[in-house]
Amino acid sequence: MSTRLAKGGRFLDKGKPVTFTFNGKRLKGYEGDTLASALLANGQVMVGRSFKYHRPRGIVASGAEEPNALMNHGAGGTFEPNQRATTTELYDGLQAGSQNHWPNLEFDVGAINAGFSRFLTAGFYYKMFIHPRPLWKHVYEPFIRQSAGLGKAPKEQDADTYEHFNVNVDVLVIGGGIAGLQAALAAGKSGAKVLVIEQTAHWGGRAMVDEPLAEGRIGGAPVDKFVEETRAALEKMPNVSMRLRLMGAGVYDHGYVLGYERLTDHAPTAAGPRHRLWRIRAKRIVTATGAIERPLSFAGNDVPGVMLASAVRDYVVNFGVSVGDRVVVVTNNDSAYLTAIAMKKAGLEVPCILDARPEGGGALMQAAQDLGIPVETGKAIAKVKGTRRVTGVAICVQAGEGAVLKEIACDAVAMSGGWSPVVHLWSHCGGKLTWDTGHAHFRPDVDNPPRDDAGEAFVIPVGTANGAMHIALALEDAEMSGRAAAKAAGHKPKPVATPDVTSPQEAAMEPVWLMPQGAPYELRMKAWLDFQNDVKVSDVQLAAQEGFESVEHAKRYTTLGMATDQGKLSNINGLAILSDALGQPIPQTGTTTFRPPYTPISMGAIAGEARGAVFQPIRRTPMQAWHDAHGADWEPVGHWRRPYAYPRSSESVHDAVMREVKNTRQALGLLDASTLGKIIVKGPDAGRFLDMMYTNMMSTLKVGKCRYGLMCSENGFLTDDGVVARIDEDTWLCHTTSGGADSVHGHMEEWLQTEWWDWKVYTANVTEQYAQIAVVGPNARKVLEKLGGMDVSKEALGFMEWKEGEIAGIPARAFRISFSGELSYEIAVPASQGLAFWEALMEAGAEFGAMPYGTEALHIMRAEKGFIMIGDETDGTVIPQDLGLHWALSKKKDDYLGKRAQERSHMADPTRWKLVGLETVDGAVLPDGAYAVAEGTNANGQRNVQGRVTSTYHSPTLDRGIAMGLVLHGPDRMGEVIEFPGVDGKTYKAKIVDPVFYDKDGEKQNV
Amino acid sequence: MLILHCPYCGVDADETELHAGGEAHVKRYGPGSSDAEFESYLFVRENPKGVHFERWRHANGCGKWFHAARCTSTLEVFGTYSAQTTEPPQEIKDKISAKRPGWSWREFA
Amino acid sequence: MKRYSAFAIAREGLRQHTGWERAWASPEPKSSYDVIIVGAGGHGLATAYYLGKNFGITNVAILEKGWLGGGNTGRNTTIIRSNYLQDSSAAIYEKARSLYETMSQDLNYNVMFSPRGVMMLAQTQHEIRGYQRTAHANALQGVSTEFIGPEQVKKLVPIINIDGPRYPVLGALWQPRGGTARHDAVAWGYARACSDMGMHVIQKCEVTGIRREGDKVVGVDTNRGAIDCNKLGVVVAGHSGQLADMAGFRLPLESVALQALVSEPIKPCMDVVVMANTVHGYMSQSDKGEMVIGGGTDSFNNFTQRGSFHHIEETVRALVETFPMISRLKMLRQWGGIVDVTGDRSPILSKTPVDGMFVNCGWGTGGFKAIPGSGWGFAELIAKGDSPLCDEFSMFRFREGKFIDESVAAGVAH
DSSP states (O other), X not given: OOEEOSSOOTTOEEEEEEEEEETTEEEEEEETOBHHHHHHHTTOOEEEEOSSSOOEEEOOXXXXXXXXXXXXXXXXXXXXXXXXXXXXXXXXXXXXXXXXXXXXXXXXXGGHHHHTXXXXXXXXXXXXXXSSHHXXXXXXXXXXXXXXXXXXXXXXXXXXXXXXXXXXXXXEEEOOBHHHXXXXXXXXXXXXXXXXXXXXXXXXXXHHHHHHHHTOEETTBOHHHHHHHHHXXXXXXXXXXXXXXXXXXXXXXXXXXXXXXXXXXXXXXXXXOSXXXXXXXXXXXXXXXXXXXXXXXXXXXXXXXXEEHHHHHHHHHHHOEESOSBEEEEESSSTHHHHHXXXXXXXXXXXXXXXXXXXXXXXXXXXXXXXXXXXXXXXXXXXXXXXXXXXXXXXXXXXXXXXOOEEEEOSEEEEEOOEEXXXXXXXXXXXXXXXXXXXXXXXXXXXXXXXXXXXXXXXXXXXXXXXXXXXXXXXXXXXXXXXXXXXXXXXXXOOOOOOXXXXXXXXXXOOOSSSSTTOOHHHHTTBXXXXXXXXXXXXXXXXXXXXXXXXXXXXXXXXXXXXXXXTTTTHHHHHHHHHHHHTSXXXXXXXXXXXXXXXXXXXXXXXXXXXGGGSSOOBOOTTHHHHHHTTOEEEEETTEEEXXXXXXXXOOHHXXXXXXXXXXXXXXXXXXXXXXXXXXXXXTTHHHHHHHXXXXXXXXOOTTBEEEEEEEOTTSOEEEEEEEEEEEXXXXXXXXXXXXXXXXXXXXXXXXXXXXXXXXXXXXXXXXXXXXXXXXSTTHHHXXXXXXXXXXXXXXXXXXXXXXXXXXXXXXXXXXXXXXXXXXXXXXXXXXXXXXXXXXXXHHHGGGTEEEOOHHHHHHHHHHTTOOOTTTTOSXXXXXXXXXXXXXXXXXXXXXXXTTGGGSTTTTOTTSEEEEEEEETTSOOOOXXXXXXXXXXXXXXXXXXXXXXXXXXXETTTTEEEEEEEEETGGGOTTOEEEEEOTTSOEEEEEEEOSOOSOTTOTTTOO | OOEEEXXXXXXXXXXXXXXXXXXXXXXXXXXXXXXXXXXXXXXXXXXXXXXXXXXXXXXXXXXXXXXXXXXXTTOOEEEEEESSOSSOOHHHHHHHHHXXXXXXXXTBO | OOOOOHHHHHHHHTTTTTTOOOSSOOOOOOSXXXXXXXXXXXXXXXXXXXXXXXXXXXXXXXXOSSOTTOSGGGTSOOEEOOOOSXXXXXXXXXXXXXXXXXXXXXXXSOOOOBOOOEEEEEOSHHHHHHHHXXXXXXXXXXXXXXXXXXXXXXXXXXXOOTTOSSSOOOEEEEETTOEEOOHHHHHHHHHHHHHHTTOEEXXXXXXXXXXXXXXXXXXXXXXXXXXEEEEEXXXXXXXXXXXXXXXXXXOSEEEEEEEEEEEOOBSOOOOSEEEETTTXXXXXXXXXXXXXXXXXXXXXXXXXXXXXXXXXXXXXXXXXXXXXXXXXXXXXXXXXEEEEEETTSOOEEEEOSSXXXXXXXXXXXXXXXXXXXXXXXXXXXXXXXOOTTTGGGXXXXXXXXXXXXXXXXXXXXX
């Protein structure tokens, strides 16, 4: 029975009891508990079910490496699946529930899988469910999905907030154990900017538990004194920052580190964000990430109550919790003796320590024996008794095949298979590993480190993370490395005295990868490697037998190490089994790649603040609020939002669009055109430069005149269009599409800076400096004249001319250009006066029928006039020649961007589809994106096609469907009717016509 | 997550400030060039596993283009330099030679 | 080859699984083969398989410098769809999709093809028009897709937020027979079938040179000696340029990192694949319960198989916006692969300037879904010198300006 002890528990505040629930049951714990320690304190050893066999699962570990204790946590908007109980700090009102079982934890129907585990080996799914085919989708797969999946899916919107934090430091120390603190001290004393982060809520790490049990001392004092003094010294340094509950999640190139801070997980009622993602740039990164104990592989090592030896003593020392009344310890190294000592000292019974080493251990074994604990050397566990809870162990000799010597009754087993340095962060960015035979683990190969932008090692592992497994070595290593890190970051470190350390030396460990060594199949198929994913020794051996010899193959075939603990406990053990099966040494087998994050981090933290309304920035024109207040139906255009139409109450969007077109054609329409790109191009070589940028000749444009221009990519495709105005002798103003302003400006700068850098040209993107309003319709001139100021008469401001002056007392530039075919002025005013000007136009225009119109009316009017729209008639595959825009391709120029490309054989191919107008025979609207079919099929059995619709609208002006399209030999086929099958099952017949549907002679704009 | 030193404004710019612009020192072929030359200019790119020269723009910074010499298999940066040049400066070539003896890239070595 | 079946599993379960054979043999290379395929990823193995199955060519070696399926075949997000816009793309991807339907039975290996449906969200007017166009094209290409409205999107994917303040969902292009498959199983199933036909799958065998006589390929040099061949198919993704160099020609390719990530597993909550191109991300849920997420590529040449984290941020941000419930899920693992991209981001399946040498590369971000179709067509190209599935994907198209541009249909990596 696991229970709370009367004494002990250095993390607990026993004055602050808290209440929480587990599977609806109300339980009590203390502030300072983790959910795991509190569950154990309440006798709850079994906490979940495994992934595949739904075997009962208990808490195994005390930290981030825990594979089993994953909980549904919270409720409603704070519900979260797969929370690790060992890293969940207890708070009052915490709600937790176990996962992956039905109907409940104690009785789980899915456990029927365990009965079939003999058949459900590695690779089962690849060999099974092949026939009959439909059953996979409809029966097998849904069943498999339902039985997999661990925690429940959250249903509600996340109630919490998240944020990002950017920081630059000289030295980042990851890990707040004694090595991390010592390294930080050494680095900090140099004056370097140091950040020390620790994933748990406590400084000091493993040594705080182990050294007092081993009677180790630093500088003649207990370890906690050293930790407290070092922490206090660091706190005092202005150049050092320290953070708890902040995990180093990933190391990336050029010294980039992702930190994951859990701000309110332990105090959910506190204000502020729940998690904070730290984007850290560090010149040097010291990884003091410690080591993780390995399980031993014996039959029944997954039964609840079998735990890591280190975890068992952590629960006693840190939380005052005993995991059982009678704990058998099984080990291949000295560290587990500390567990026996801790239990004994806490007044619990340790019936036996099984040491697989024939000679047993060193000083710590002696210490345990002195306490009266029996030690059996050369012995192993043949089998654990019990299903939902350990009831005993059967003992055998390690060197044998599992013949049972005797059985010992116990309610928990503490196991230790040795220690593996936490090398994840070292490895994320390419640090290599070396096999340490003495400790039977991989540690960082410091000769093959991850390298930064200067090609220098930027991660420095220290302490047990570096394989320095004794506290004296760890401190010395940390001291040296802290100084080295500071020096590499450009500071002058001062020597820091390494304190004297006394702590017992450990006897050599002996690798034990299978217990007993000659375990037969029946034991191997009960010896777990990966507790969560249910991978056993026999599975890895089967993988090797079937030729999955690469470590990556074996991992993927068996799913070893792919669970939510990412193999922290299972990888090395599995690797050893695989190597043994292949008859090769472990280093030759190699490891799988370590990938970030170290432990899972919330999507919320990764997304940060940018969600909902602030998901992406919104660009606003000066008139945005007016549009909003007048019912605009918005359409996203890049980061802008433009009014699609202004539906009035009880009016549909479609009806609004029809009204806006008619009103503009018959009276007066106003369009907020401020989003149009506006780029100033200036300088002695500006004309020459624009002649390269545009297919047209811009250098010959006269001051005061406007010209419609086309821009192509160097690959020949039409990318942007717009009206260019010549402002003065060496200044041009280039209008671009709304979405294209930034890219066109970038395009210009690219050519200027990287190709024609000796040309004297200056560009400036002034898009947001101006509000621009299109004043369109037969009454356009009247309203401007009413506002007064600039002479906008036909004589003073002709078509395709521009003029500067004042209108309604506001400085303005008026461009007499038209995208609608109507009498039209586009008027640019300073952005700050945009709204005033717009309102003045609306007010003065009231008597002339002024109404705002949106992007859809704009599109319809341009289509009625046969004007192309970038993004509709073009899609990145269309060249100006396809669109009948030959007139805009200057014949006088030797060169412009895209000219050479357009000479290639496919671009000059006469069978390229060409722009035409399309009129349905019955006046209906052609479906958007429909294709015109031709006879027959191609070599791949696809229907041949001869054209497609590029724009299609109902024209309120003509009261019929009009469309533009690209058609094979289109311009030569006027009057021909072609067929467009719709996806609605109908076939649309359309006549090929001239793309200009309305006012072909342009009389309306020339008034 | 690269950091590149912008030779114009002097900032050690984070990758999020930068816009990658592909291979450096590409010679433009316009009208009059052969199909093969033009194809090579637009599409055939150096793709070395090792030393590479490329163009970057400090897009969310000073807005200037510059060149970088970088290793594509380690992401080591040998140096950044002006975009207004048709070949890497000798100083950068020397630096690469010291670290990657025997390197070559197009006509440079 | 012993067949896999429920019976075989029952039999082996009762005798401690001692009877399972190697899935593929591990032979020593011979001195000569009719055809050598370089690269034992999905595309290479599928090519070999169809050389044997469709053309009876079985004196074939597939050489792999690492472990089979260890490149992008084992690193992608396993999406299968064929809702492409251009005819040549739709043809090869639909061929592939239809072969996926029966792959488990053809290979006697459960690749877990799950035709759960693929949905591409339209979140701007422009996207609506683009997908309507694709739907029209697909109807004529024999690809079954339809454009659906936001209500139907919500019905198919209840966890989606269709009323987002910035990019409400306006509709979607829906391919009901698109889906996912188990990526490793595709490579393993093909390798097993190739091995069964007597082909040699040779791992840890790196090609170090390509031997020519005049303009004709005659063999390869490897770290395990020289091997002769009549024909050579190079299917090595990000390393195609290096192989082309060995043969003395160049390919219009660049290698960049593409990243993906998975969440911790949760109970089933989304049984279709959703791609959101405007906000830039896509997501599906694996049979194991993990949300499988992908986004865009880095824009600089890179061979490290590590990408830049800001892309992960962008992708996750997009998906939290689209599926708010994932905010409280956790990212379990992120990784990168190196993809080779061409000038039009469509692949190359082509003859080369070297007689008898063929290349299959440039799949960029979308290769997994094409594996069987690519293998089918490329095998035909190698065997017959011509294949309608491959014709348009010639490496010489860039010279002619004859691109296959799918950016209209998909602005995002996939």
